[in-house]
Amino acid sequence: MPDHPDHPDHPGHPGQSTANSPDPMRHLSSLVEEVMLERTPSQAVLASAMALSSLLPQAPRWLDRAKATIATLLRDEREPAVVGVRNMAGGRHMAFAAGAVQVELEVDELDSKRCEIHGQVAGAGVVICGASVALVRPRSFVPTATGLLDERGYFRLIAEPGEYELAIGLPHSTVLLPSCHIP
């Protein structure tokens, strides 16, 4: 038994073992000990489990959420879903704004059956790189064209002319713009 009171094993040492401590601290010490001594999975095992992310729910659920999101946006009178729409001459350049998010897009013909829609999504403080973007037929929520935003918010989609809604999957929300006719 050590004589010096500063020695950790001295009975009078303030940090003495939990044998003299109230029960909750002794219980806590035993929990900490159990956690410290447990075997842990290897990095390879963790990586294998993380790779299961490929089985996570995919786009259809994301688009289901878009429906609820646009309904919520439209019901919010303080922040209408669409602040302004600009149609340039020829109806090929459109701009939308929903809250802090702005979208500009242009439509160009590729051939007699297809057109290319390219645009840019911008929003202060919104992390958009890698966000999903899709053209969906109104009320069907079946995507006809999907893509991803690059680090500048640009995207490019190819679709047949028709009426679509543009769905953008932003963090914590989905912006669904009202239908626009792609000439």
Added chain:
Amino acid sequence: MPESIDTRDLLEACQRGEADAWDRFVRKYSRLVYSVANRYRFCDADADDVHQAVFLVAVKHLEQLRQADRVVAWLVTTAHREAWRVGRKLNRELDLTGDFADVDEPRADALAHQEELQAVREELANLSPKCQEVLRQLFLSGDRPDYGRLSSQLGMAIGSIGPTRMRCLEKLAALLRARGITGSSTRSEE
């Protein structure tokens, strides 16, 4: 780096298909799942199989994980079930007189213990790096730690190791109390 992610937000992000949320989910509960397999003294390879099987079930049944406060119970029960399956393949008779009276029904006190352990795992990560190191070195040193060696390893005076340990445990206790875990023993002593 400690992670403090609301479980409900994490589950919703997983259910939205966010891969980084799934990674955080795996890191958060990996040791919990592994600890259940280890209770049956599986070798590493078999414990690894149980671990993968549990997360495979989890990713396929994310919709069932709606209640954030039931995640630990769900994972523990699923881990036991998968351990049981692996044990049967190995023709091993698993001892069910311990934590689980029935393969689908963990004992309430065993489940409470697992929930306490999970809370300790999560809150240990929220302690300062110094506290984490002090507790790690002390608890890994066994019943009679070499305080001289610990003093030089931790860069602390011998006399301050004990009080620092106590302060760190008190901080941990405070973090657990904030989660509603009082630290009273909920398991009968064996």
